[in-house]
Amino acid sequence: MAVIKKTLAIKNSPKHLLGIQNLSILEAQKILNEAKAFIKLNRSNTKKLDTLRGKTQINLFFEPSTRTQSSFDLAGKRLGADVMTMNMSNSALKKGETLIDTAMTLNAMHPDLIVVRHQDSGAPNLLSQKVNCAVINAGDGRREHPTQALLDALTIINRKGKIEGLKIAICGDIKHSRVARSNIYLMNMLGAEVNVIAPKTLMPDSIEQLGVKAFTSMKKGLESCDIVMMLRLQNERMKGSFLPSKREYYEYFGLTPEKLKFASNDALVMHPGPMNRGVEIDTKLADDINVSLVKEQVELGVAVRMACLKLYCK
Amino acid sequence: MKEKILKNCRIIDPSQKINEIGSILIDDNGKIKDLGKNVKISKSSTRTEEIDCDKRIAIPGIIDMNVFVGEPGFEYKENFRTLTQAALAGGVTSVVTMPNTKPLIDNVSMVDFIIRRGRDKSNLNIFPAACLTREMAGKEMVEFGLLNSRGIIAFTDPYQAIQNTEIMSRIMDYASDMGVLIMQHVEDYELSKDGCINEGEIATRLGLQSIPSIAEKIIIERDLTLLEEFPCRYHINQISSQKSVEVIKKNKKNGKKFTTGVSINHLSLNDNDIGDFKTFLKFAPPLRSENDRKSLISAINSDLIDVIVSAHKPEDEESKRLPFTQAATGSIGVETLLPLVLELYHNKSVDLLKLIELITINPAKILKIDKGTLKVGSDADICIFDPDKPWKVDANKLKSKSKNAAIENKSLQGKVLMTFLKGQLVYS
Numbered sequence: 047m048a049v050i051k052k053t054l055a056i057k058n059s060p061k062h063l064l065g066i067q068n069l070s071i072l073e074a075q076k077i078l079n080e081a082k083a084f085i086k087l088n089r090s091n092t093k094k095l096d097t098l099r100g101k102t103q104i105n106l107f108f109e110p111s112t113r114t115q116s117s118f119d120l121a122g123k124r125l126g127a128d129v130m131t132m133n134m135s136n137s138a139l140k141k142g143e144t145l146i147d148t149a150m151t152l153n154a155m156h157p158d159l160i161v162v163r164h165q166d167s168g169a170p171n172l173l174s175q176k177v178n179c180a181v182i183n184a185g186d187g188r189r190e191h192p193t194q195a196l197l198d199a200l201t202i203i204n205r206k207g208k209i210e211g212l213k214i215a216i217c218g219d220i221k222h223s224r225v226a227r228s229n230i231y232l233m234n235m236l237g238a239e240v241n242v243i244a245p246k247t248l249m250p251d252s253i254e255q256l257g258v259k260a261f262t263s264m265k266k267g268l269e270s271c272d273i274v275m276m277l278r279l280q281n282e283r284m285k286g287s288f289l290p291s292k293r294e295y296y297e298y299f300g301l302t303p304e305k306l307k308f309a310s311n312d313a314l315v316m317h318p319g320p321m322n323r324g325v326e327i328d329t330k331l332a333d334d335i336n337v338s339l340v341k342e343q344v345e346l347g348v349a350v351r352m353a354c355l356k357l358y359c360k
Numbered sequence: 361m362k363e364k365i366l367k368n369c370r371i372i373d374p375s376q377k378i379n380e381i382g383s384i385l386i387d388d389n390g391k392i393k394d395l396g397k398n399v400k401i402s403k404s405s406t407r408t409e410e411i412d413c414d415k416r417i418a419i420p421g422i423i424d425m426n427v428f429v430g431e432p433g434f435e436y437k438e439n440f441r442t443l444t445q446a447a448l449a450g451g452v453t454s455v456v457t458m459p460n461t462k463p464l465i466d467n468v469s470m471v472d473f474i475i476r477r478g479r480d481k482s483n484l485n486i487f488p489a490a491c492l493t494r495e496m497a498g499k500e501m502v503e504f505g506l507l508n509s510r511g512i513i514a515f516t517d518p519y520q521a522i523q524n525t526e527i528m529s530r531i532m533d534y535a536s537d538m539g540v541l542i543m544q545h546v547e548d549y550e551l552s553k554d555g556c557i558n559e560g561e562i563a564t565r566l567g568l569q570s571i572p573s574i575a576e577k578i579i580i581e582r583d584l585t586l587l588e589e590f591p592c593r594y595h596i597n598q599i600s601s602q603k604s605v606e607v608i609k610k611n612k613k614n615g616k617k618f619t620t621g622v623s624i625n626h627l628s629l630n631d632n633d634i635g636d637f638k639t640f641l642k643f644a645p646p647l648r649s650e651n652d653r654k655s656l657i658s659a660i661n662s663d664l665i666d667v668i669v670s671a672h673k674p675e676d677e678e679s680k681r682l683p684f685t686q687a688a689t690g691s692i693g694v695e696t697l698l699p700l701v702l703e704l705y706h707n708k709s710v711d712l713l714k715l716i717e718l719i720t721i722n723p724a725k726i727l728k729i730d731k732g733t734l735k736v737g738s739d740a741d742i743c744i745f746d747p748d749k750p751w752k753v754d755a756n757k758l759k760s761k762s763k764n765a766a767i768e769n770k771s772l773q774g775k776v777l778m779t780f781l782k783g784q785l786v787y788s
Binding site: 067144145146164166167168169171172186187188189190224227250251252253255256 | 559560561563564565566567568570636637678681682683684685686
């Protein structure tokens with residue numbers, strides 16, 4: 047399916063990485079190319095550069111995160127930046143400080159980069175209006191997680207050589223997923239055809255306007271797909287008004303070797319982590335190095351984040 | 361006060377179906393003495409003050425049925441003085457004030473306070489509304505009779521809907537006997553939970569929890585079903601979607617008696633205008649799609665909507681400079697109500713006479729007040745405006761104490777030139 051160009055609701059100033067939505071294809075390719083160079087470095091013995099020496103990077107995490115936070119942490123350190131990580135989920139906000147005040151406070155410390163994760167969609171956009179440094183979105187609400195989509199793209203390119211012309215399925219809780227949204231924009235932009243598969247209650251309204259085909263059946267949605275991206279199902283959504291039970295979800299939407307057969311023969315499986323084994327993905331499948339790219343995603347995540355930090359740091 | 365004559369104006373008064381060039385004569389008590397083409401000045405003309413309106417339009421002073429005044433408790437957002445300045449600059453001479461103040465207007469002593477305060481600090485015609493339920497908790501009805509006798513014009517829990525069907529049925533049953541006006545905000549909380557934007561592509565792109573339009577429809581349908589059993593004076597504060605219009609159409613066809621309002625915001629803007637998380641465009645109910653907006657306009661044309669309100673909701677910066685999900689809803693609007701209404705006339709959406717009807721005589725009829733008309737003998741509350749004058753909205757120049765204008769920087773056409781209150785020139 048062709049990329050659908052729309053007048054976008056969000057303006058992304060070039061200084062910040064707030065989302066894929068307004069990233070141009072050239073900017074995306076630039077980040078991916080830059081990241082390729084870091085893959086080798088990360089596999090070598092001396093991993094440290096001084097590209098960002100003397101620069102200060104603040105990781106501002108309002109929502110708990112393990113992999114994204116450590117990945118950004120490591121990426122900054124490998125480039126020689128001074129990295130400070132602030133876990134805000136139990137600090138100033140509880141004392142009633144607003145996001146703007148937090149931003150102003152940090153800004154007074156003259157950072158060069160702020161990496162932010164926030165539970166509210168659009169929070170990094172608001173933050174970026176109030177600081178003088180570059181803001182990198184490490185996930186906001188259910189809106190965007192741009193570096194995750196970029197690392198997914200890099201992982202696919204690394205294995206399949208290209209993204210253009212591939213057919214990619216994204217399965218799971220699309221409604222609440224920022225990873226799904228960023229991947230839809232990026233994969234579409236890079237010329238892939240995207241299917242989304244979810245139970246009706248977890249499918250967002252008007253999702254087809256984003257340029258994807260929506261399915262509620264794994265069999266139909268996975269047909270001839272080259273990449274199957276599974277999404278994490280949050281615990282609180284496993285039962286109650288969205289879904290009847292874990293068991294039923296696994297039966298219809300969990301990825302098993304049998305269901306993977308609906309996809310093309312050489313289909314590869316991805317997952318942004320952390321995985322719920324036996325809920326959205328069969329545990330053996332998750333560990334099968336012939337089909338699962340999960341570990342590679344984590345590895346290339348550091349490279350992609352190094353590229354973003356380097357390119358956005360002024 | 362001297363006798364006044366407003367000469368050479370185009371008089372539009374839907375209450376008398378007048379649309380003609382003529383004069384309005386105001387007697388020395390501030391009442392309308394005569395109007396039309398052939399107005400005669402009885403005494404020697406030197407004793408009569410003459411004002412030439414240069415063919416501008418004269419309409420009855422506008423009645424805004426949904427205004428938040430901020431007193432008591434939120435004086436930092438708005439007070440009677442600033443509200444009055446804003447209203448008069450917008451040609452609004454009568455307002456229904458919302459009771460969600462601090463403390464709430466839900467008992468008799470608060471009514472006395474608000475009426476006294478309004479009288480001392482404002483020359484507007486203030487018609488206070490009281491809460492529908494005690495502490496706005498949606499559980500126990502307030503003293504409809506006592507409050508009504510002290511000057512409460514209507515009962516509403518602003519931006520809150522009675523969720524419990526039994527309680528709503530009792531309220532309507534009791535109100536039907538008391539003859540009081542119930543104004544309901546229509547929203548099902550379970551369906552709108554955590555939501556802050558219309559359901560659709562924009563919500564999906566912005567990653568925000570949405571409020572589907574059925575959340576509105578379902579409460580309207582419930583209330584109108586109850587209305588069959590308990591025929592009280594029932595008014596829907598604001599509708600926002602096509603689905604609601606359809607329900608209203610069906611029920612009006614069946615002969616049910618109720619009235620419906622819409623905010624000017626929902627007639628002028630849609631969810632696409634929210635852009636990059638502009639919190640000034642966060643509303644309750646949320647701005648809907650362009651399709652919904654159009655259906656609201658056609659509902660006006662087919663007499664399904666009775667009033668247009670400004671839904672004036674001043675908010676300070678701290679309540680708006682937040683991530684979209686946390687920000688307060690609403691926008692100021694009493695001053696820009698008329699120019700935005702005129703936009704619907706300029707873009708040929710609705711006939712001018714119809715529009716004026718929805719902001720003058722219709723609210724007066726719903727509220728059962730002797731306003732919104734230029735009939736001989738009524739108070740000379742008059743708004744004179746130039747329908748074509750272009751200007752650009754600059755929130756800092758608006759009179760309201762808060763600056764949260766959803767239409768900041770918008771180019772408008774039409775401006776109020778003079779406002780008269782009981783015959784006195786109070787804005788020019």
